[in-house]
Amino acid sequence: MPNPKQKTKNMTDAIEQHFLNKVFASSGITREEMMQIIPRYKKVTFEKNDYLLKEGEVEKKYWFIESGFVRSYIIDTEGNDITFNLYASGDVVIDYPSMFFFAPTRENIQALTDCICWEINFESFQELFNTVLNYREQQRGLLVGSYFALKEHSISLIADQAKDRYLRLLKMKPHIVQNVSLKHIATFLGITDTSLSRIRKEIANE
Amino acid sequence: MPNPKQKTKNMTDAIEQHFLNKVFASSGITREEMMQIIPRYKKVTFEKNDYLLKEGEVEKKYWFIESGFVRSYIIDTEGNDITFNLYASGDVVIDYPSMFFFAPTRENIQALTDCICWEINFESFQELFNTVLNYREQQRGLLVGSYFALKEHSISLIADQAKDRYLRLLKMKPHIVQNVSLKHIATFLGITDTSLSRIRKEIANE
DNA sequence: ACCAAAACTTGTCATATGGCAAGAACTGCT
DNA sequence: AGCAGTTCTTGCCATATGACAAGTTTTGGT
Numbered sequence: 001m002p003n004p005k006q007k008t009k010n011m012t013d014a015i016e017q018h019f020l021n022k023v024f025a026s027s028g029i030t031r032e033e034m035m036q037i038i039p040r041y042k043k044v045t046f047e048k049n050d051y052l053l054k055e056g057e058v059e060k061k062y063w064f065i066e067s068g069f070v071r072s073y074i075i076d077t078e079g080n081d082i083t084f085n086l087y088a089s090g091d092v093v094i095d096y097p098s099m100f101f102f103a104p105t106r107e108n109i110q111a112l113t114d115c116i117c118w119e120i121n122f123e124s125f126q127e128l129f130n131t132v133l134n135y136r137e138q139q140r141g142l143l144v145g146s147y148f149a150l151k152e153h154s155i156s157l158i159a160d161q162a163k164d165r166y167l168r169l170l171k172m173k174p175h176i177v178q179n180v181s182l183k184h185i186a187t188f189l190g191i192t193d194t195s196l197s198r199i200r201k202e203i204a205n206e
Numbered sequence: 207m208p209n210p211k212q213k214t215k216n217m218t219d220a221i222e223q224h225f226l227n228k229v230f231a232s233s234g235i236t237r238e239e240m241m242q243i244i245p246r247y248k249k250v251t252f253e254k255n256d257y258l259l260k261e262g263e264v265e266k267k268y269w270f271i272e273s274g275f276v277r278s279y280i281i282d283t284e285g286n287d288i289t290f291n292l293y294a295s296g297d298v299v300i301d302y303p304s305m306f307f308f309a310p311t312r313e314n315i316q317a318l319t320d321c322i323c324w325e326i327n328f329e330s331f332q333e334l335f336n337t338v339l340n341y342r343e344q345q346r347g348l349l350v351g352s353y354f355a356l357k358e359h360s361i362s363l364i365a366d367q368a369k370d371r372y373l374r375l376l377k378m379k380p381h382i383v384q385n386v387s388l389k390h391i392a393t394f395l396g397i398t399d400t401s402l403s404r405i406r407k408e409i410a411n412e
Numbered sequence: 413a414c415c416a417a418a419a420c421t422t423g424t425c426a427t428a429t430g431g432c433a434a435g436a437a438c439t440g441c442t
Numbered sequence: 443a444g445c446a447g448t449t450c451t452t453g454c455c456a457t458a459t460g461a462c463a464a465g466t467t468t469t470g471g472t
Contacts, residue, residue, distance in 0.1 A: 076365035084361065097354040100346060130339070140306065140346075147353050148303040154360040155290065158396040159282035162459075182420065190364040195459055197421055368429075388450065401429055403451055419468065426461075431454105438449065 019066045020118055023090060027138040037128055037135055041118040046111040052093060053109040058102055061121040062094035068115030069179050073187070074107045083188040086176045092142055093117070112180060162191045163199050225272045226324055229296060233344040243334055243341055247324040252317040258299060259315040264308055267327040268300035274321030275385050279393070280313045289394040292382045298348055299323070318386060368397045369405050 015021055015031070020038050029037065044063070046052060052070065053059055070087040072095070084107055087093050098105035099122060120128075128135045156165050166189055170177050177185060186196035221227055221237070226244050235243065250269070252258060258276065259265055276293040278301070290313055293299050304311035305328060326334075334341045362371050372395055376383050383391060392402035 074361060076361070078365075080365065082361065082364055084357075096350045097357070100350045101354075130342075133336070136336075140349075143346075143349055143353070144302045144306045147349070147356065148307075150353065150356050150360060151290075151303070154356060154363065155280060155282070155288065157360065157363045158288055158393070159284075159286065181418090183418095187364070192460060193420075194422085194461085198459090201421080387448095397428095398430060399450075400431085400452085404429090407451080414472090416471090417469085419466100421464100421466070423464085424462090426459105428457105428459085430457075432456105433454095434452085436449100436451070439447085441446090442444095 020064060023064055024138060027134060029134040029138060033132050033134055036132055040124040040128060041120045044117050044119045046115040046117065048111055048113050050111045051108060052111065053095060053105055055106060055108050056104045058104055059095045059098040061119050062092065062099060063117040063119050065089050065091050065093060066116040066118060069112040070109060070115060071112050071184055072107045072109040081187065083184045086180055086188060088175055096143060096146065157190050162189060162195060165189045166196065166199055226270060229270055230344060233340060235340040235344060239338050239340055242338055246330040246334060247326050250323050250325045252321040252323065254317055254319050256317045257314060258317065259301060259311055261312060261314050262310045264310055265301045265304040267325050268298065268305060269323040269325050271295050271297050271299060272322040272324060275318040276315060276321060277318050277390055278313045278315040287393065289390045292386055292390065292394060294381055302349060302352065363396050368395060368401060371395045372402065372405055
């Protein structure tokens with residue numbers, strides 16, 4: 001039987017090597033807080049094409065992606081499939097309005113590849129949010145960060161040409177561009193796959 | 207000298223008639239919480255064309271609008287003025303990324319008319335947020351609500367024709383459409399004032 | 413290794429929206 | 443009331459992007 005000291009050391013090691021430890025690094029969360037937080041997240045896996053969330057459901061949990069790629073999309077009034085967001089390792093996958101307003105979501109969230117994720121349910125989240133100060137700050141920061149990213153994307157849709165939007169995405173998220181199909185990237189940028197194909201050709205010819 | 211009971215009654219009345227009491231109504235905030243919250247907000251006024259926030263500044267406070275209209279805008283890389291958001295009575299005016307990341311803002315927020323607002327600074331906000339449970343919930347709800355509105359707007363920019371975007375705005379925020387200049391509404395919708403003028407004509411002729 | 417399905421490219425033509433500029437209608441100031 | 447500045451409308455033409463459809467290439471399952 002290991003002595004208590006040994007046990008503590010093992011736990012400390014486990015925390016330090018934990019994927020979420022990297023995600024929460026530089027957030028000011030203390031080691032003690034981390035030991036409260038990490039056990040609340042459970043490892044789940046998704047296979048390619050599995051749905052994390054389907055339109056009409058209420059989201060009661062969310063995920064951090066350790067590995068794999070995920071896409072969220074909506075079906076517009078004309079029946080077109082429009083990619084709303086693309087996620088990769090380290091990203092948080094959450095439909096904030098559904099999670100916090102208990103509202104049926106309008107979006108579908110689907111694994112593009114096999115994925116390893118860390119899941120937390122709403123109750124656990126709420127408890128941590130209300131008791132762990134730095135977790136609260138960190139999670140509010142995530143939400144604000146999502147808002148900011150969406151804001152920049154929205155401005156880009158208005159102010160930039162399609163080609164500039166693509167170059168911007170390529171610069172900011174090259175791993176997404178390399179791993180996601182042209183069609184999905186195109187609708188995320190607000191253009192058709194045909195147009196994006198032409199834009200790529202144009203860039204290649206420069 | 208009024209007796210204590212009378213004083214309490216006066217305060218209760220003052221709270222009940224307070225503009226912010228309406229704003230916070232239906233948020234689950236108790237009367238006791240309300241008495242902690244409301245004194246933290248101070249009434250400020252802006253004159254037409256005053257800036258609430260200028261590009262490059264860090265936002266250290268935010269506002270609820272009691273009366274008047276406000277516009278936020280950014281100057282894009284080609285020097286175009288693009289309306290990012292339009293605010294009216296009851297709305298919260300805040301640049302979340304600047305406020306919570308202490309980052310210089312990219313946007314300008316300007317009064318379109320004389321305004322009466324209720325202001326709270328970051329420190330007071332933070333204190334209420336960390337101590338008053340229902341305030342925390344309510345304010346998180348505001349942020350999520352802003353995210354949701356931006357999300358819908360962003361989807362609309364991709365999925366809808368300019369005319370549909372205008373009709374959508376007209377339906378959801380008729381008071382904004384009626385009180386804000388065509389130019390500002392146009393850039394908010396991602397089109398030129400010329401195009402919006404034609405769209406209005408087209409609608410009028412139907 | 414092979415076939416079917418999916419992903420991507422390319423051509424032709426259509427159209428929503430932009431750019432620019434001139435004029436008309438407001439608005440606010442003295 | 444009158445003038446100056448702003449806001450809105452309208453015309454003409456340019457262009458970015460879409461729609462559709464036919465090919466080509468890549469991918470994945472057996």
